[in-house]
Amino acid sequence: xxxxxxxxxxxxxxxxxxxxxxxxxxxxxxxxGNANSAASSTYIDEFPLALRDIDIxxxxxxxxxxxxxxxGTLYGQSALGGVTRYITNRPDFxxxxxxxxxxxxxxxxxxxxxxAQGYINIPLSDNLAARAVFYNYDRxxxxxxxxxxxxxxxxxxxxxxxxxxxxxxxxxxxxxxxYLNQSQRVNSGQGNGIQAIASTYTPTNANFPATPTxxxxxxxxxxxxxxxxxxxxxxxxxxxxLKLDVDFKYFDLSIMxxxxxxxxxxxxxxxxxxxxxxxxxxxxxxxxSDFDATTFEARLVSTGDGPIEWLAGVWYENEKGDxxxxxxxxxxxxxxxxFGFLPGIDGxxxxxxxxxxxxKELAVYGEVSYRFTDKAKLTLGYRRADLELxxxxxxxxxxxxxxxxxxxxxxxxxxxxINTYKVNIEYAFNDNILTYVLASSGYRxxxxxxxxxxSVTANSAYESDSLWDYELGIRTxxxxxxxxxxxxxxxxDWSDIQLRSWDVTTASQRIQNAGTAEIFxxxxxxxxxxxxxLHLSLNYAYTDAxxxxxxxxxxxxxxxxxxxxxxxxxxxxxxLLVDWQMALTEDLDLQTNASYVYTSSRAPSLLTGDxxxxxxxxxxxxxxxxxxxxxHNNGISVSLFANNLLDDRNIQYQxxxxxxxxxxxxxxxRTI
Numbered sequence: 001x002x003x004x005x006x007x008x009x010x011x012x013x014x015x016x017x018x019x020x021x022x023x024x025x026x027x028x029x030x031x032x033g034n035a036n037s038a039a040s041s042t043y044i045d046e047f048p049l050a051l052r053d054i055d056i057x058x059x060x061x062x063x064x065x066x067x068x069x070x071x072g073t074l075y076g077q078s079a080l081g082g083v084t085r086y087i088t089n090r091p092d093f094x095x096x097x098x099x100x101x102x103x104x105x106x107x108x109x110x111x112x113x114x115x116a117q118g119y120i121n122i123p124l125s126d127n128l129a130a131r132a133v134f135y136n137y138d139r140x141x142x143x144x145x146x147x148x149x150x151x152x153x154x155x156x157x158x159x160x161x162x163x164x165x166x167x168x169x170x171x172x173x174x175x176x177x178x179y180l181n182q183s184q185r186v187n188s189g190q191g192n193g194i195q196a197i198a199s200t201y202t203p204t205n206a207n208f209p210a211t212p213t214x215x216x217x218x219x220x221x222x223x224x225x226x227x228x229x230x231x232x233x234x235x236x237x238x239x240x241x242l243k244l245d246v247d248f249k250y251f252d253l254s255i256m257x258x259x260x261x262x263x264x265x266x267x268x269x270x271x272x273x274x275x276x277x278x279x280x281x282x283x284x285x286x287x288x289s290d291f292d293a294t295t296f297e298a299r300l301v302s303t304g305d306g307p308i309e310w311l312a313g314v315w316y317e318n319e320k321g322d323x324x325x326x327x328x329x330x331x332x333x334x335x336x337x338x339f340g341f342l343p344g345i346d347g348x349x350x351x352x353x354x355x356x357x358x359x360k361e362l363a364v365y366g367e368v369s370y371r372f373t374d375k376a377k378l379t380l381g382y383r384r385a386d387l388e389l390x391x392x393x394x395x396x397x398x399x400x401x402x403x404x405x406x407x408x409x410x411x412x413x414x415x416x417x418i419n420t421y422k423v424n425i426e427y428a429f430n431d432n433i434l435t436y437v438l439a440s441s442g443y444r445x446x447x448x449x450x451x452x453x454x455s456v457t458a459n460s461a462y463e464s465d466s467l468w469d470y471e472l473g474i475r476t477x478x479x480x481x482x483x484x485x486x487x488x489x490x491x492x493d494w495s496d497i498q499l500r501s502w503d504v505t506t507a508s509q510r511i512q513n514a515g516t517a518e519i520f521x522x523x524x525x526x527x528x529x530x531x532x533x534l535h536l537s538l539n540y541a542y543t544d545a546x547x548x549x550x551x552x553x554x555x556x557x558x559x560x561x562x563x564x565x566x567x568x569x570x571x572x573x574x575x576l577l578v579d580w581q582m583a584l585t586e587d588l589d590l591q592t593n594a595s596y597v598y599t600s601s602r603a604p605s606l607l608t609g610d611x612x613x614x615x616x617x618x619x620x621x622x623x624x625x626x627x628x629x630x631x632h633n634n635g636i637s638v639s640l641f642a643n644n645l646l647d648d649r650n651i652q653y654q655x656x657x658x659x660x661x662x663x664x665x666x667x668x669x670r671t672i
Contacts, residue, residue: 070442110142
């Protein structure tokens, strides 16, 4: 998260473990990222991770690549805003090596925790090596549950590892295997999207529409919520990636296959959403999901020395998913009435449903570059994708499952043929100055809405949205590469925006294609090696994202006006990084790092009927991080760090909660 926060053009929304959102260049319509489906993709090496809810720990990584702007020709769907790639360290044939790390941490006004991690590299022969990574995180919480008198409940427990195998079959062929497994449990509070910091109140047995009389807003200095259980969010992720590379005379062939499985289980109390404010009743909601996907890709890349360079590939992915939801009332009360008409009986099943959500994508893609001279190069890219969606409701029981019950048997299949394009012109004035002009497009897959309490509405399906990015940039190096300065200006035209809104008819949030938007932006990056010991980095980004037409809601009412700012992105972001090191002795070095990140305010909502509407802008933030380490040349190091040194606490997301309260998600307090 700290790394991404310093990248110009990227807004980081801290929403808790596994739920933080990355917004590229203002491409979002929500103050908590893209709540419907991702607008950016995340890869580990050459393979895409699951689109949502995956918080892979960055242990034993070689580098992180951030590709801003639509990457639709090479990376396909959900590369609308950009792509993040985590590049792992590959097994080494040369020698046995390894390392371990242990971190203890304390969060302000919270608990203590630890992080343990390590890796080992073992050459098995001259052309075969294995590399194993393991980690266990027990991150401390800082939010109290007043309903169960549990302090610092929002802790995170993550256990995982990777196993990589590298086999050099011959001088021309290599096979790589990567297995990844991670389990994570977020205990209540931040990160599960349900029981975040909330208004405080005194419990009451009064039935709906009565509410507590002493409601107080969320307090970031003493973050709490009230639930009669301790909720949790569990995630499991497993992936097996295989890659074969073969070097032919005029091109390289890569054949890749992957199998991914992700499971999740949310257990929470949703009593507040049905107007129950006592201290004895639990409306126990369990949401379980199980998704698995198979991916195949074959790619050819030219290796000749001529003026023409090219690559071509085919991509296929088949994902199948299952979602099960149940809400069961648990109460000793005999006088409970829900919404003024439904008797609240202990053990009553309010909802019990099962749905499936499958999708397939088959795509062909390619790029060709022609180098006119040593200085000028033209690149053209194209991708054709066939996207098939199939989803539906298998069963739906209970008085609050009316909309889902009505959807049983309703056809929910769709097919789209989607084209994405890329045109890039580069010109190098010399070895140190390169300019480029880029036009590229991207898209995000559509889907289906399903009813809540009410019936299915006419706008049940929504289609993919797409955008075009027009960009002008320059990359420069000066003073024998001690100083680098890069800049980019861009204009984005976004159409058929997938917009989440509240549907009164179904009493649920729904997604619709609505309207167009434009985004103007400027990004600058400066890196300066002042001395052999001192390195400075300065980043700035300006993003102006707004609608270009009115958005009409039910009855033709204007929900959002032409010119309204898109939520979730900040207009100004700025970061300064300072790295300094010095030799203490012949064997010991001192390394220090300081960073300052400023993020301006951002709009909380776009629609008047959204759960986040009616709140003030998410305020600006100033975060200072500081670290110092002493390193011995034998590989041992000891570090001290302070993240959010000044303990700047600010709201990341704010929304209405239930029938009378409000909830908030905050950034992490000072952690040492």
